[in-house]
Amino acid sequence: MPEPPAVELVDLRKSFGDVVVLDGLSLRVPMGGVHALLGPNGAGKTTTVRILATLTRPDAGSVRVAGHDVLRERRRVRRTISLAGQHAALDDEQTGAENLTMLARLTGLSRPAARERAATLLERFDLTAAAGRRVRTYSGGMRRRLDLAASLVGTPSVIFLDEPTTGLDLRSRQGLWEMIGELARAGVTVLLTTQYLEEADRLAERIAVLHGGRLAAEGSAADLKRRYGAQRLELTWADTAGYAVAAARLGDRVIHQEPARRELAVATDGSAPHVRHLLDEVDPDRHGVVRFTVREATLDDVFLTLTSAATRPDPEVAGV
Known part of the structure; x- marks a missing residue:
């Protein structure tokens, strides 16, 4: 059997009251590599990630992660994925090591195995020296690295990163970019939302641009520049x-x-x-x-072209 896609959305719809957030979004993300979701504020990026992570129920449409339906197979989906949201989900009063050990214990690891897993992740994300410090003393870049480490405690095959570098300085952003690249090279499928077009250009093998709750265009950065960025x-x-x-x-x-x-x-x-x-x-x-x-042409040109006015889904996009 062929490997299922990491993410498969068909005619996904979601409204909050009278506000339509997702209006028939269809998207297919293959396993492996880094994939980016771009779009202006309100385009539906975060809502899409929350639906994929089983945190929000869609109103209609088909949603599958690694071949598992997010409504009927929530537990399987949750065992497959991890989510790092816009704000670090950490306990400020615990140390970095305590945060990771606690999360490892919640996944079912024994105390020795949990401590070993925490130590491995702290070393991987260059946080060993700060392992015994309370998280409230960490810088913004250190907190984001620890949050990313926390999202890998359960060794997911698909990880969702929602605005992972928001608020970080350039050096911290570049450090996190290197770590995201390492995850992809290790076989993890990374789907990230970002407002930084340079970030998508540098990291993502495929980019999907959302506008008005629908897919406006999808392709590699070079392909999108060729088609939309003169x-x-x-x-x-x-x-x-x-x-x-x-x-x-x-x-x-x-x-x-x-x-x-x-x-x-x-x-x-x-x-x-x-x-x-x-x-x-x-x-x-x-x-x-x-x-x-x-x-x-730059991704800025592509972004402005696709989102400056009402844009119909690109007929060249497969599955749309």
Whole structure:
């Protein structure tokens, strides 16, 4: 039998009162690797994770994790997964070692086995030196590392990370990124939600963009950039008059502008002939443009394209 997907959602729906949060979301996440859910606030990311973790019941639709139905097989799902939410679920008055040992005991391990498991995780997440300190003395980065360690006490095959690096400084975020990569290389399937597009670009093999409670697009970062994030030619003018003339000439082809800095951008395919043609069109006497840059598409461009207006699910997405 082929291996079931880590996550399979079909026509998932959820409302809170009159507010529709998930409106027919369908998504398939294969086993292995890091997968990201992106979307603006209110897109349904956290609600989706809570449903997958059996913490919230869907109103309709089919939801399976590692082949198990989240409603009919809740216990099997819970034995398969782990969840690290937006806020560290730790006891501040216990030490790091005590937190992990307690959780290991709750999974059914004996006292010696629980202490051994806690020690292994503390070493893995570079927390051995702080193992005997109360968690309330930990920095934000240390707390998030301990929370991630706690989510691995039961050796899950699928782990959900909901905004795992929110509030962390750059060094702490990069450290956590390395640990998430290690989890994936060890065979754990990681599904993370994040507001940091750089995080998704760096970590995720596949990215799903949610908008309005539905799947707007799905694919690798490179694929999404190719389909939704056009390259742009960014131009800076010497004077305001020249800038105004160029902006009027380009009209609705302008995809970004900053009048105060006399800057505007227009889509391009990045080729030398097209860039040269655009420069000749907007600055025929070659005295107005003082600087130009061809910028590659980013996930920011993809995100803004897919979420700036009502977006229908991408017909190229399998299963939608």
